Amino acid sequence: MITGIEHTGIMVTNMEKSLSFYTEILGLNLLDRFDHTSVPVELAFLGLDEKVLVELISGYPGEVTNEGKVHHLAFSVTNIEEKFEILKEKGVQLKDKEITELPNGKYFFFYGPDEESLEFFERK
Known part of the structure; x- marks a missing residue:
């Protein structure tokens, strides 16, 4: 049974620039940040209190496209x-x-x- 939205993943080209935007401009908190172990990407989880709303994904093989x-x-x-x-x-x-x-x-x-x-x- 679905109980709500967990988070929304967004492919980004520059993790630092995106973190700055989502934390300093939009006011979300950086809750966790780490490198993915099986895929060469960096992940950052942002939200309010302990609730993750957004996952930023940087470094995924291939270019970030509008379709992605x-x-x-x-x-x-x-x-x-x-x-x-x-x-x-x-x-x-x-x-x-x-x-x-x-x-x-x-x-x-x-x-x-x-x-x-x-x-x-x-x-x-």
Whole structure:
């Protein structure tokens, strides 16, 4: 039985740049980081408290391609207008130039360091 989402894995080209983005800009905590023993890749697990939300994968054989990335990763937020302004101030590339409102909440998309599509969503 499925009880929830464990985490979302994202292929990255530069682990340090991605760690900086996800921790310093988005505010996630680095929970664990190590080299995979059977595949030559480095893994970093980020989240809130002890709950892993994102796994960054660096060094996988072959290039990181758009097909190899997750379509988008959505984070639940409060005060989405403030988050929108903070990302603009920090120079984060915004995909959406304004916040979109839906019947169940508000959202906007922006890009991570490897042009991965990220979303902030505030539920009503």
